[in-house]
């Protein structure tokens with residue numbers, strides 16, 4: 001057993017920890033326009049770091065060692081509310097990326113579709129999801145497959161978060177948002193309209209600030 005491993009908590013990691021590692025050049029503070037310039041770059045998550053330890057321990061609060069808490073998407077790039085993203089594995093050789101998303105109570109992911117598939121396992125909490133024209137209640141350890149070109153959205157319950165693992169290909173197309181006519185077609189189904197309105201889940205309220213520890217975003221998450 002490694003007695004030298006420091007005890008860490010998600011709340012005490014410095015934001016600039018990347019810069020402390022051997023072989024990784026120090027970077028300037030990423031604020032304002034500099035941060036904007038990085039918004040379209042692939043996330044420099046520590047999942048890409050060849051020096052990362054092979055074992056990264058679970059921390060309190062659904063965090064993991066050496067895994068950054070990221071914004072779900074760039075603010076304003078697509079509709080969503082109260083979602084965070086962590087890239088657990090990004091296999092350059094295997095071509096897969098395994099992420100953990102967490103939707104806060106009352107929050108939702110973007111309604112979107114794309115060519116790539118999602119393989120999802122609910123890890124924490126409960127909520128509902130739309131896949132195609134079907135609305136499902138989902139809870140811990142349920143598996144959800146999102147096929148190519150299928151509209152999908154995840155919504156947390158009003159009183160519980162919805163945390164889920166999502167496996168994707170590293171090389172993937174960007175999500176499409178529904179056009180007005182596509183949205184109207186979806187809303188023609190009463191159950192889907194209720195889902196999209198969040199009517200069965202949560203009253204509307206102010207969105208909470210997302211407590212990210214790393215400023216980078218990956219808009220094609």
Ligand code: MN
Pocket residue numbers: 112113114118152175221
């Ligand atoms: Mn998607």
